[in-house]
Amino acid sequence: MNQTNQQKGKTVFSDQDVNYLGRLARIYLSQEEIVSLTKNLGGILQYIEKLEKLNVSGIQPTSHVLPLQNVYREDQVLPSLSQEDVMKMAVSPHHGFFKVPQVIE
Amino acid sequence: MNLNESTAHELLGLIKEKKTTPEAVHISVKKAIELHDPKVKAYVRVDHDKARPTSRANGKFPIPIAIKDNICIKGREVTCCSRILEGFKPPYNATVIEKILEAEGILIGQANMDEFAFGSSTENSVFGPTRNPWNTKCVPGGSSGGSAAAVAAHEAIWALGSDTGGSIRQPASFCGIVGLKPTYGRVSRYGLIAFASSLDQIGPLTKDVTDNALLLNIIAGHDHRDSTSVNVPVPDYTKSLTKDLKGLKIGIPKEYFIEGLDPEVKFAITAAIELLKKSGVTFKEISLPHTEYAVATYYILATAEASSNLARFDGVQFGQRFQPAAPRKTPIVDMYEETRDRGFGKEAKRRILLGTYSLSSGYYEAYYLRAQKVRTLIKNDFDLAFSELDAILTPTSPTTAFKIGEKSDNPLAMYLSDIYTISANLAGIPAISIPCGFSKDGLPIGLQILAKPFAEEMIFRIAYSYEQSTDWYKRKAPLN
Secondary structure (H helix, E strand, C coil), rough: HHHHHHECCCCCCHHHHHHHHHCHHHHHHCCCHHHHHHHHHHHHHHHHHHHHHHHCCCCCCCCCHHHHHHHCCHEEEEEECCHHHHHCCCEECCCCCECCCCCCC | CCHHHHHHHHHHHHHHHHCCCCCHHHHHHHHHHHHHHHHHHHHECCHHHHHHHCCCCCCCCEEEEEEEEEEECCCCCCCCCCHHHCCCCCCCCCCHHHHHHHHHHHEEEEEEECCCCCCCCCCCCCCCCEEEECCCCCCCCCHHHHHHHHHHHHCCEEEECCCCCCHHHHHHHHCCEEEEEEEECCCCCCCCCCCCCCCCEEEEEEEEHHHHHHHHHHHHHCCCCCCCCCCCCCCCCHHCCCCCCCCEEEEEEEECCCCCCCCCHHHHHHHHHHHHHHCCCCCEECCCCHHHHHHHHHHHHHHHHHHHHHCCCCCCCCCCCCCCCCCCCCCHHHHHHHHHHCCHHHHHHHHHHHHHHHHHCCCCCCHHHHHHHHHHHHHHHHHHCCCCCCCEEEEEECCCCCCCCCCCCHHHHHHCCCCCCCHHHCCCCCEEEEEEEECCCCEEEEEEEEEECHHHHHHHHHHHHHHHCCCCCHHHCCCC
């Protein structure tokens, strides 16, 4: 993303940035959507910047609230979903495979 | 009184005494849906045919229940109220659905919600908004707005919702009912279509505290299919209800009583505190100093997790697939981009893009990692407070229900309506919303009680004692 966008600690969010995010997230965005998202996301990011006021040095990140440990057990074979059941959900099933549009030109 | 206006525990009593039957209860609820749902629009799908009760053995709960449309029911369409999942029929039941069916619960229908639970008003649904039974010009709250409105309109006896940042408690508050977000890990998330996996939790929405404890009894417990569900014994939550409150210490965090808190809400909360003092509770003003950072932290972490969880909706394995009329890039990229453009609504796109941003190269440390560290600070605030307190009491929401359309063009204003509920999800602690009064306009006000992890019994004990000394929970929504 455009590194020159950092000005005086305020994130300036441009149409190009939103377009780039759309590409990363695989969402097509119309020009109209890009304009409105640039405004919305810019406002939200400005609000989020309040976190910069906090000193977090030496603080451990929390990815999960529970003190979970690895659970070890003997491997057991249990029933699971059949291929047939899973393929029933598929948009375009083909002989037990997921059919997709052409990948390589 | 009509059967559909009763609570589950009242109905179970009547069924046991042979004064009514599960079939009569079902018919009564069905009639209420036919009468009120064209106006309230709590349901997106009603299914009476598959909902007939089978037996009435002891210990079973043949009670009609509404299920939020993000919980998988085998063979029925489940869409998260999103176009992208139109037609999706899960091949399995969520663990909570298995447990409801084992208890002979009656799945009467699936309740409206903000698309993928992204919202606080149930306006972001592909099926259109649900209306608040207390004033149909107002939102029911969200994202479990359909579940809350169904219960408040007596179109369900009780309901299940999910809560990632307040999505059970805020609609419960707006609709004048009881809603609990259990401790993270108390209820299995297997079969709950994920929004933010480290924050999501399924919980009960009910007409009173007793029903809430009963429904938690049914759905709580360890599940080997959810590695984050915790193997802690499940007590009978109804046993703790009638214990007195003498000697309990409850904290009032000063950061929750600031600018933006509606004076009518503040008045109701203050009155509730005075009432609880009469039951022998000691109150103490406390500080949760990182409260003001909760919303910002949440909107980084929740959107980052959402952008990752929603990557699976790509037009291949489930739901809908779209191809643009004219090619833009390669055929497969065109399919992905068009499917996700047409499949996701405005707010879903906004959150996916925000999450993509905070996880993207060069921004990860400044946003995502920093937010995870602030999450630690927020959790530490609660750990410290609970080292000398039994519970914390706050308003559930700074205001009563707002008008439909009032905040739909201002995402930040919408996000800030969750300011009092988000911290419980970040800290993983349980919290309930119970009715504690009404505004001059007749809209319900909610009181939030929070406690340490797995202290749901403490929450129910305080909530029940308060509820029984008031009659707010007995009022019926006018449905106009």
